[in-house]
Amino acid sequence: MKIAIAGAGAMGSRIGLMLHQAGNEVVLIDRWPDHIKAIRENGLIGEFEDHKVTAHLPIYSPEEIVDGHANVDLIVALTKSMQLEAMFQDIQPIIGEKTFVFCLLNGLGHEETLAKFVPKENIIFGTTTWTAGLAGPGHAKLIGSGSIEMENLAPQGKAFTLEVLEVFQQAGLNPIYSSNVRYSIWKKACINGTLNGLCTILDCNIADFGSLSIARNLIESIVGEFAAVAEAEGIELNQSQVIQAIEATYDVNTQGLHFPSMYQDLIRNHRKTEIDYINGAVWQKGKNYQINTPYCAFLTQLIHGKEELLKAK
Known part of the structure; x- marks a missing residue:
């Protein structure tokens, strides 16, 4: 699956790295210049509790997303809440008719924002108990385990949501399909x-x-x-x-x-x-x-x- 991580901070780096390790085509999008520079020069360093990995993933600022970039199958939204609308305004070139958005943001009230960019049947909402931190630009510290709960916002989105669940399962992200997200x-x-x-x-x-x-x-x-x-x-x-x-x-x-x-x-x-x-x-x-x-x-x-x-x- 071709997946964009919109907001590749600590949690975005963790989820993007694990999806990449499972064989998905992952693109990172973030606004922090030092983070972008570090990943481009040295790769994304993921420091797990018992080992360290380096993954060379493409990373862009939102402003660098242009029409030449192909549409993605899934965008995992992991920005800060106050940055969500501006992020999706900038990355519209990768949003196609069949692109789904999986919102994992903290907080309340994001449905109305995302509905400006994709149909409600293309929106998945969820929560996660995974944790992560950044030791510095391009260096994620990944402690403990967790799970991800997900549910399609509209009934028409269930089939693709179950595909996403399978992809996340293969990545070891412990997804659960919810009936009351x-x-x-x-x-x-x-x-x-x-x-x-x-x-x-x-x-x-x-x-x-x-x-x-x-x-x-x-x-x-x-x-x-x-x-x-x-x-x-x-x-x-x-x-x-x-x-x-x-x-x-x-x-x-x-x-x-x-x-x-x-x-x-x-x-x-x-x-x-x-x-x-x-x-x-x-x-x-x-x-x-x-x-x-x-x-x-x-x-x-x-x-x-x-x-x-x-x-x-």
Whole structure:
């Protein structure tokens, strides 16, 4: 399968590398000049827990995608939420009538953006529990295992979605076909809405956060706000199940030593975060439904304050 990774940061590098190793034709697309330069000169370095590999993959900036590039079968969307529309605006030359988009972005509200570029029957939504980090430009650190959940947005897309599932299975990405991906997206948003912002503000990894005496109270409060807003949109979150999933990440043998993506973006790289598409989205939706979300509102503003202090770009 010919696959473009739109947003080849830490997670995009991991998924692109594993798909490439399984024999697919993979093209990386990213905006970070140093990352592009490093991969072109030295290949993409993937540092797994017990070995290291180097893959020589083509990589372009979105502006370099021109009509001469052939259409791809699948675009895996892994940009930051606030970059999604601009990315797809630039890469339209590789989007054909039969091109599908698999959205694995964190956060809420991406369906409307993608529907501007491809029909809804060509959209797959999903979530992932895989983790990744960048040790530097062109160098991905790939710790632990994970899975990917996927479901076609419209019934007409199921046949191709099952083909994608098979491709991801061959790549060892542990895909699962979902019958209710919207629930999973909200559940994942809860995980990100607690661990991302809180670890960033508290300057700690997941295990360190989980060791705090205040951890349970904080996650219960934030998950409660997500659940109230989700219910207004017709999705009934099982709060106990969600909290259990969050607390499972504290294990140092799985994800506990990981610093969430928001921490990596803001604290390490002084980049702006996706907070407006996670806690910020719940805050804004809550206003629309007249639901009070003080924890999400406060955390959103704290992250924006930290962005200002660090002069994030």
